[in-house]
Amino acid sequence: MSEEWAFAAPPKPWSEAFSDDVAFLFSKIGARSNKLYAELLAPLGLRPNQVAVLQYLAASEGASQREIVSGLWIDAGSLVAMLDEFEDRGLAERRRNPSDRRASAVHLTVDGRDQLGRALELSKEVERRLLGPLPAADRRRLHTLLKSITGLNGRG
Amino acid sequence: MSEEWAFAAPPKPWSEAFSDDVAFLFSKIGARSNKLYAELLAPLGLRPNQVAVLQYLAASEGASQREIVSGLWIDAGSLVAMLDEFEDRGLAERRRNPSDRRASAVHLTVDGRDQLGRALELSKEVERRLLGPLPAADRRRLHTLLKSITGLNGRG
DNA sequence: TCAAGATCGTTAGGTCACCTAATGATGCGA
């Protein structure tokens, strides 16, 4: 992945065949940006989903696994393995929630916060490559639209 | 998947934790729309990637597998299996390209075109659910932005 | 002309994230 621009020169029939297929565009752009992010994150030994979890924990210290799963739309089984790995690597830890002993309260460690900081810088780079050709105004507009699609506009 | 609205009520910390992470938003919206489409397509025995290939073939009759792969960003190995299945089901067929006998020329059958037609109606339904809450003007804007991101704006 | 290298389709083996169904521990309402 040495390309500056993440979507270089796709062949022609695209624009005709898929000009109206928003689901397809979303799916492909999503997969593409995810892959790009994964490549940039590789030196940190992190994957995009893992960064999302670290970020969620930074914002919601002590979240339960259930909260993370439904907040980030990630798989519950995947999260179990992810937290196992985080604990092995000292990035986060599971504590027991005293008021509900079924649930865990997941906390970042100092190292986890450090890694998150590094990952977020790379996230900016992804956005730069992904939206590079777009003027700032379009970028803001796109961002607003994406958030409204996920129904997340209630709180900005 | 009985929900009318594809992105119902996500938990709270989202908007704060990910308000700026465009790559994450794209990736999740993309996966989500893909999943919704897959569910709607299930009765036809088709998956989203398969519809994309059928659609590509409808627009570029006799395309080679290489063209499909690079045109749709799908995996070459996956396409091999997909075309095997299409031929079994009588939706498409591989012919030999006489001017380059390494390459195949893939053609839709009449049945393939029929199935594509049915699938495209469902595609409209996906867009309706995905972008339902958005005013038409925003929908158009979003569409334009997505296409410009993929560098597909040269021909609309 | 023909040998070297590129390209097309194909196969095999691996990864990642998702899905479903089942389980034990725990909480909670009737």
Next chain:
DNA sequence: TCGCATCATTAGGTGACCTAACGATCTTGA
């Protein structure tokens, strides 16, 4: 207290992707 819901976990399966290899074929250049 009994029954049911919920939380974390495990196991097995799927789809789409990746890389590396392979024969067949095309292309290029010595």
